[in-house]
Amino acid sequence: MPNIKQVSQYAGVSTATVSRTLKNPEVVSPKTREKVLNAVKAVGYRPNWLAASVKSGRSNSIVVLVPNLVNPFFMRIVEGIEKTAQEYGYSVLLGDTQGNAELEHQYASMVLSNRADGLIQLDHSYPFSELDAELGADIAMVSVCERIKGDHGFPCIELDNHGACRALTHHLINYGHRSFGVIAGQIDSQIHRDRLAGIKSVLDEEGIIFTDQMLVGSSYSIENGIKGARELMELEQPPTAIVCFNDDIAIGAIHALKSMGKRVPEDVSVVGFDNIPVTPYMDPPLTTVDQPALEMGRRAMDMLHQMMSDKPLSRRRELLPFRLLERASSGPVPQ
Structure with a gap:
């Protein structure tokens, strides 16, 4: 089975650099990160995240609450989240909530029971039940697209x-x-x-x-x-x-x-x-x-990773720009 030493030899870097790249990719240069990730693919290395999570008390997974998985806009956001999560060594569990509060509560409770380390909410509702509301206030959670209702103060990524x-x-x-x-x-x-x-x-x-x-x-x-x-x-x-x-x-x-x-x-x-x-x-x-759905997903995961790593956020709200695409469904007022 391929190991971390083989990855380091293939990439021409130390095993410590490989480990640092896989656990905290933001601390290494883009060139080093690309070199290590290419080596990981080339030798077929699979990090033992389960063993690492047992040692650290972390699950190395996050939950993403999606109001409708059929909606292609939401799926582009999820794609951005998943790509970035993989770079950080996290797996992603999708919760298709269909706006159902009980389903949201069930998925959100996974963070409280240490089955997930963080949560990204794509809807505007506060996903914790009244029973869990006080505990939920202290978890790593980011909202994207929508702002969570109420004065909860969770960071968000949204459009103008x-x-x-x-x-x-x-x-x-x-x-x-x-x-x-x-x-x-x-x-x-x-x-x-x-x-x-x-x-x-x-x-x-x-x-x-x-x-x-x-x-x-x-x-x-x-x-x-x-x-x-x-x-x-x-x-x-x-x-x-x-x-x-x-x-x-x-x-x-x-x-x-x-x-x-x-x-x-x-x-x-x-x-x-x-x-x-x-x-x-x-x-x-x-x-x-x-x-910019992909970018919204990437930034949400970046922000969540900072929170899960106990790093301070430079800003708690990011307002992303839009593009107006003028096509043929709009035209002059009828005479």
């Missing part, structure tokens, strides 16, 4: 959602749109508040009044997009532009509009959020906001 929705709204305003509809996702989350505030701020600047009728929807699903688009088009003054709070909603909205004989974007412009892989190939290709 306010700025992104300002950019989407400006994009539609520049095409002459003055009548808007919004199909939202989870309405009790910080993301919802930030995105809606971004839209409202631009409309206010343009002298466009936002009414309650312009806002529909309550989940990040295709079905919500279908239902929401139909509700909006039944208004006395239906919108000429619809902002969807994720791409699945936009897919449903476009489907519903076409079933009603509406053309996109000639009759109604539709924009989404996330830039999931299918969006460039839709009919029409979807105008959307691209989130």
Whole structure:
């Protein structure tokens, strides 16, 4: 069986450097790290993390809570987490919670029972039960995408959602749109508040009044997009532009509009959020906001590793930039 000495000989470094690279890759240079990891693959070395965890009292694993594993946006974040976790020598357990509080509690309790060393939450809920809430306050946990509800103070990685929705709204305003509809996702989350505030701020600047009728929807699903688009088009003054709070909603909205004989974007412009892989190939290709999902996952794992290593964080909140991708689902207001 290949051992650490063979790795060191292949890489041309000391066994101590190999061990340091595998346990704390951030303390060695990128060149050394690449050399050691290539040697590990070449000789087929597998570190005995189980033995190490017995000695250290650590499991060398983390839990990632995902509200919906089918969602391709979440899976890109998970990919970033897993790649970085492997570099640090951690395995990743995915908990597909489907927004179920009891499932969240079960997965989160693994950290309290030392079956995992840290936790990454992709939803906005506090994942510990009332019984475990006090203990949960002291564990290594990072939220990504969403900010955890309540004053818990956990670090987070998130997008500039306010700025992104300002950019989407400006994009539609520049095409002459003055009548808007919004199909939202989870309405009790910080993301919802930030995105809606971004839209409202631009409309206010343009002298466009936002009414309650312009806002529909309550989940990040295709079905919500279908239902929401139909509700909006039944208004006395239906919108000429619809902002969807994720791409699945936009897919449903476009489907519903076409079933009603509406053309996109000639009759109604539709924009989404996330830039999931299918969006460039839709009919029409979807105008959307691209989130750096892989980078969000990487940074979340970097931050979690710092916490698990008892290292101070330079910042507890990272706000990542967005890209507005203008495609064919948005266009001039109909004359």
